Amino acid sequence: MNKVAVGIDxxxxxxxxxxxxxxxxxxxxxxLITQEYRxxxxxxxxLSFNIKDQIKLLGQVNIEGIGxxxxxxxxxxxxxxxxxxxxxxxxxxxxxxxxxFFPDLPVFLTNDANAAALGEMSFGKxxxxxxxxxxxxxxxxxxGFVVNGEIMYGHDGLAGELGHTIIEENxxxxxxxxxxxxxxYTSATGFLKTTKEYLKSFAGKSLLKQIPVTxxxxxxxxxxxxxxxxxxxxxxxxxxxxxxxSLANLIAITSPKEIxxxxxxxxxxxxxxxxxxxxxxxxxxxxxxxxxxINTSTLNNNHAAILGASALVxxxxxxxx
Amino acid sequence: MNKVAVGIDxxxxxxxxxxxxxxxxxxxxxxLITQEYRxxxxxxxxLSFNIKDQIKLLGQVNIEGIGxxxxxxxxxxxxxxxxxxxxxxxxxxxxxxxxxFFPDLPVFLTNDANAAALGEMSFGKxxxxxxxxxxxxxxxxxxGFVVNGEIMYGHDGLAGELGHTIIEENxxxxxxxxxxxxxxYTSATGFLKTTKEYLKSFAGKSLLKQIPVTxxxxxxxxxxxxxxxxxxxxxxxxxxxxxxxSLANLIAITSPKEIxxxxxxxxxxxxxxxxxxxxxxxxxxxxxxxxxxINTSTLNNNHAAILGASALVxxxxxxxx
Numbered sequence: 001m002n003k004v005a006v007g008i009d010x011x012x013x014x015x016x017x018x019x020x021x022x023x024x025x026x027x028x029x030x031x032l033i034t035q036e037y038r039x040x041x042x043x044x045x046x047l048s049f050n051i052k053d054q055i056k057l058l059g060q061v062n063i064e065g066i067g068x069x070x071x072x073x074x075x076x077x078x079x080x081x082x083x084x085x086x087x088x089x090x091x092x093x094x095x096x097x098x099x100x101f102f103p104d105l106p107v108f109l110t111n112d113a114n115a116a117a118l119g120e121m122s123f124g125k126x127x128x129x130x131x132x133x134x135x136x137x138x139x140x141x142x143x144g145f146v147v148n149g150e151i152m153y154g155h156d157g158l159a160g161e162l163g164h165t166i167i168e169e170n171x172x173x174x175x176x177x178x179x180x181x182x183x184x185y186t187s188a189t190g191f192l193k194t195t196k197e198y199l200k201s202f203a204g205k206s207l208l209k210q211i212p213v214t215x216x217x218x219x220x221x222x223x224x225x226x227x228x229x230x231x232x233x234x235x236x237x238x239x240x241x242x243x244x245x246s247l248a249n250l251i252a253i254t255s256p257k258e259i260x261x262x263x264x265x266x267x268x269x270x271x272x273x274x275x276x277x278x279x280x281x282x283x284x285x286x287x288x289x290x291x292x293x294i295n296t297s298t299l300n301n302n303h304a305a306i307l308g309a310s311a312l313v314x315x316x317x318x319x320x321x
Numbered sequence: 322m323n324k325v326a327v328g329i330d331x332x333x334x335x336x337x338x339x340x341x342x343x344x345x346x347x348x349x350x351x352x353l354i355t356q357e358y359r360x361x362x363x364x365x366x367x368l369s370f371n372i373k374d375q376i377k378l379l380g381q382v383n384i385e386g387i388g389x390x391x392x393x394x395x396x397x398x399x400x401x402x403x404x405x406x407x408x409x410x411x412x413x414x415x416x417x418x419x420x421x422f423f424p425d426l427p428v429f430l431t432n433d434a435n436a437a438a439l440g441e442m443s444f445g446k447x448x449x450x451x452x453x454x455x456x457x458x459x460x461x462x463x464x465g466f467v468v469n470g471e472i473m474y475g476h477d478g479l480a481g482e483l484g485h486t487i488i489e490e491n492x493x494x495x496x497x498x499x500x501x502x503x504x505x506y507t508s509a510t511g512f513l514k515t516t517k518e519y520l521k522s523f524a525g526k527s528l529l530k531q532i533p534v535t536x537x538x539x540x541x542x543x544x545x546x547x548x549x550x551x552x553x554x555x556x557x558x559x560x561x562x563x564x565x566x567s568l569a570n571l572i573a574i575t576s577p578k579e580i581x582x583x584x585x586x587x588x589x590x591x592x593x594x595x596x597x598x599x600x601x602x603x604x605x606x607x608x609x610x611x612x613x614x615i616n617t618s619t620l621n622n623n624h625a626a627i628l629g630a631s632a633l634v635x636x637x638x639x640x641x642x
Contacts, residue, residue: 081608131476145574147468154576155452156612164606165570176606249486253466253574255475285485285497287402291477 004061006051007310009112010034010070012085017050018306019058022314024123026303028054040088041097048101065106067312068094069115069305076157078109084175085139108316112136112305113160114151116262117144118315119308125298132258133250135162137265141183145254163187167246185242188218188264195221198235206231218265225271236271244279251288258293266296325382327372328631330433331355331391333406338371339627340379343635345444347624348382349375361409362418369422386427387419388633390436390626397478399430405496406460429637433457433626434481435472437583438465439636440629446619453579454571456483458586462504466575484508488567506563509539509585516542519556527552539586546592557592565600572609579614587617
């Protein structure tokens with residue numbers, strides 16, 4: 001009988017639930033609107049009933065465990081702690097809450113960037129690579145480091161806060177209260193901030209000036225760059241320089257074989273990667289120059305997050321055996 | 322019969338050779354003057370005869386392997402590559418050269434910072450810790466990261482170049498050709514550079530002004546700081562600020578439980594650590610504040626390097642079994 005893992009991706013807007021086999025084949029998938037649940041207990045309850053319904057529909061499968069990727073999810077204590085973009089505040093004992101609905105199944109939780117790294121390691125093009133990094137460029141910047149073939153969780157489960165390395169003293173104010181954090185420049189949010197700043201001071205013509213500022217999205221800048229729009233290109237150039245500076249320092253510390261960009265801003269693809277590689281060559285220590293590949297994820301965008309969450313189950317069960 | 326490892330520490334000035342048991346007990350120790358050997362082949366030959374002589378003197382022991390810590394030593398290819406402070410240039414196939422003298426023994430090589438981390442992990446106060454970092458503040462700055470209980474070598478064996486993370490764009494010129502590398506400020510060499518710069522611009526009285534500039538050593542600044550010398554304290558303050566900035570970024574990425582300072586400048590102890598902790602509190606992301614210990618090594622200073630090199634043998638043999 002097919003061995004199956006439940007992979008759950010909890011996001012600020014949607015929560016996706018998938019049933020996947022060991023090869024990453026999606027047997028069933030559904031979703032909930034995260035914001036609809038005022039209480040975490042209501043959310044967990046709805047999620048659990050959704051899972052039980054899907055189990056009934058699937059019939060004969062062996063569920064081996066439940067894996068959850070969520071912002072600020074901590075594998076060591078099974079809690080989500082102070083995640084900025086989900087409706088429930090404080091410390092949420094997710095694994096404990098889930099286990100009351102599924103007492104016979106192991107439940108694992110980690111943050112979304114680590115889940116993404118596990119997905120890449122298990123099902124992506126980097127399968128078999130023992131040292132690589134996934135950098136998520138979304139609302140914030142997250143990162144999942146694979147070191148010696150395992151996720152680097154750090155002593156407290158909180159490693160991978162690349163987005164909160166300071167890359168410019170007294171730089172942009174960050175949501176964390178400090179200044180100059182990497183994510184204030186290279187997250188999708190930071191990128192839009194740059195776009196608005198550049199729009200204000202740019203006197204020339206630009207496709208971006210035809211869009212109401214409040215409607216601007218990262219994608220608009222990509223489309224403008226596609227058309228060689230000078231302003232759009234300079235916004236990517238600025239962002240790439242900041243990203244490259246940060247990645248060069250990351251490379252000096254962990255020496256990964258590959259860096260995979262993921263999430264909102266990564267969809268800009270070559271518009272972001274080409275100038276990043278060029279600046280990376282300036283910033284990188286000689287011994288690492290030209291060695292590190294920078295790519296976007298090759299996983300199916302629609303399933304990437306649940307693939308990662310399901311991979312967490314296989315990875316953790318392998319450790320226990 | 323006692324199981325024994327040979328631990329070799331190759332430095333720019335001296336090379337130390339020790340025979341140590343699994344508990345880190347030193348059974349025998351000797352040394353060579355590194356600079357006396359014009360050719361690497363002469364050096365390896367002298368080192369090998371030294372080892373063979375010691376084996377004869379020790380009598381009944383089971384030598385399990387040879388571990389070498391050396392600047393730029395790479396565990397993956399067994400070579401020293403372009404190390405700045407040893408007499409021989411280019412790529413030196415150390416393990417291969419050694420193996421011709423000891424065909425029946427496994428020979429392992431890594432860089433001195435990784436060896437230091439292995440020494441701490443096996444014989445130091447952090448024994449049992451799975452996530453910590455050793456930062457060596459010597460002629461340059463090296464670092465050895467322990468992640469999930471193993472050294473992080475990176476995909477090419479060259480991880481841990483913390484000294485070459487850029488902490489100030491367009492900052493001090495580094496030996497690597499780039500600007501603003503961490504080691505230009507926080508190595509013993511960088512510290513002396515700061516001392517000389519501060520001496521030039523400081524109009525007040527200072528104990529440091531009584532020492533000829535060319536004779537100044539980091540230790541002199543420590544002694545002056547001990548006497549509450551204003552200039553000396555401000556030199557430590559500047560250095561601590563740079564160190565803390567760098568360590569805060571390191572913590573955000575790898576989340577270690579402890580950071581152990583090692584080598585020349587670490588001997589300044591509290592003069593360096595106290596202001597570093599204070600700046601670290603400013604620079605560190607909230608979730609990590611107050612969690613990470615900063616200490617100096619607790620290993621016996623005279624044996625630390627050969628302890629680390631011998632630990633490499635036990636660590637690698639354990640992996641193979």
